[in-house]
Amino acid sequence: MGRKQTIDREAVLDAAEDVVSEHGAAGLTIDAVAKAAGITKGGVQSCFGNKESMIESMLIRWGNHYDAQVATLKGKSDSPLDALKAHLQTTINDTNNSSSRSAVLLSALLQSPDYLGWIRIWYALRQAEFVTGQDEAGDMQRIAFLATEGLFFLRYFRLMDFSPDEWEKNAAAIERLLTQLKK
16 A cells, blocks of 8 residues: 655645736646646545635635735834735835736635635735824835735736836835835
8 A cells, every 4th residue: 555645735825826917817627736736636536525614714815825924024023014015015016926816816806705804804904004193104015005905906916017117216205205204
């Protein structure tokens, strides 16, 4: 009797993100992920059960990566402004995972409206974390948060082409807005 093979869940999630990035949300199937990962369909199903669980795992993995990046950038600070600055830096500088992030979000939204609730909650929590007060500073934090997300979606859903220089100029403009605020 042979040794039971183990399947690397992270590698399967990488393959799933690659499938969505290359073929769009409609291309995300258990079969496509299995082929991309070099395993059987049963192997993918043994990792996740079904496609919805795989998408959920993709979202959770992205959320964990995001949380770790933001925590590293803001350090021990509990300032909402520092958290917002960390969000901006994570969003702007995460070029390796950005296409995966957009692919995961798009695939989740298109595949199951249930995930729209998860994403809405995620954004509500971010806004509550970053935006304090109903004054001018709170308004500027809100605008910076929305500008960061707008910039991200314009680029990674290919609604607008940005050269690297244009990308950096837009990010710098948001950073300048944040530097005008006091902690």
